[in-house]
Amino acid sequence: MTPLQSSGQVGKAIAPFGELAFKPDIRPDVLFRLTGKLQSTLELPLLIEIFFKNIQSSVSVDGISYRVRERQIVVSQGRTSAHSVNYELSTHGDKVGELIFFRSSRFPEYELANIEGLLSTLLHPLRNALLYQEALDASFRDSLTGAGNRVALDRTLDREIELSRRHEQQLSLLMLDLDNFKSINDQHGHSSGDAVLKETVRAITDCMRQTDLCFRYGGEEFLILLSNASQADALIVADRIRETISKLLIPATQTTTMTATASIGCASLTVSDSRQSLIHRADLALYTAKNRGRNCVVGEATLSQGLMKEKRQ
Template structure:
């Protein structure tokens, strides 16, 4: 089912940007059968969402000239575009009875005529089910790289992503920093308040972290109550500012159950990539700074270049 946005029972342009729903008297699609057949066949060749939309954009030019398309799905944090945006647009909601599959907009420098809108709607009917399959594949793929409890990236995702970012950062001469975070005295949370409270604390901590970082940054669950935050294009001072923001956000969390009230803090170690670093050496430097933060009293941020790192921290402080 293809539902134009902002329905009012007629096919017309509203403010030259939005197409409303089609009434019984609206023009019917006038598309050659071979175009629909070719389009339908090509859309069945991939489950990659970006490839699917690119194929759709290229193939529909045989029926309607379009300058560009843009796709959005807020729940999946997806925003994709092909071609170029123009003054006029027609926007549609893609859905079946069970599934919402996002919003798709067509862009053009001249207004769409009513018969062209009818053709776009006819073409969209071939996209609905391939789009549903592509989104399900996207969900399954994302789940394979996500920690099921907190929603942060897992270790598999961390290894793949951090290695790639290090290579790109060195190639383009950019900056990259990482933060290693450990929730202080977390074992006591589980022991004194129960594992359900521990799970809640972990999830809220990730919510705090993701609320303090940029869209280009990523949070991974490193293990247990320990997390790694990758800060793309972030130099030393910027990374420390983000780390302090995270520390303050987590320290403001308060929990309670029948066993009492609980406040949580975190210790954070920070390291910035050098040209000599490998992934392992970068993580080790951040980890060393984290242990030093715990050695210094917890609930603080320590950088790997700080002077106090010359004193080996005690591992028993975990």
């Protein structure tokens, strides 16, 4: 393992302790205590924090950053500095991300050996924490579409409502229902219906910002949570989603394709709203969109105007 020097950065790959090219100069009791502490949690942020705090007696670092790019995981402790050493981590052939150490001065070879010795205690706890995180993420995901499930919706919406009020930001909710979805299942079969649901979530995701969230609410119903978005902003996003779904050509057989449309209702957070009342008003707007012929978007302003018109009549 030869370090790659570039702009103050060192790149190396780290494997289990027995494969190290340099032997660390760390007392066995230090490694033993660190191993015990790392095995005390499966929470990834806490694991990285424990590791950062407990390596300082063996090698001084200003900060560390752990990353798993394909899963968009970034956990950092301390601060970045001019010099860094980057390790690709793996155990039993499985990649478990990369860990970057930062410091204002260069790392000499003997300190790199110490870092590698310390890393040998982290590999297995890190792999276990990733497996735990994966299982935890799966418990909040709809297994078919990858959208958040009802449990995730309840927790997230309560949190977003609280944050919206605390920071005096707007919050909007879209309720989307695929039109005539039963006919798709009846005509093409349930596997084709599943394909439509997957493509619908993909289309929704393509139209959202990174801060927006999509949840599967029922069979063919989805809720899209738009943080810091007014009613006008939400209606623009809703119509973009509606139009994108209407243009989908989803394979049914090798020679035929399916199309789908969606109706969408929109509601925005008010001072007196709870999670249930916000969802209820989005559902009312969706119901109106269905009654108006489907494949359309209805917001609360439009809904209020319609109700006033009905009362005058």
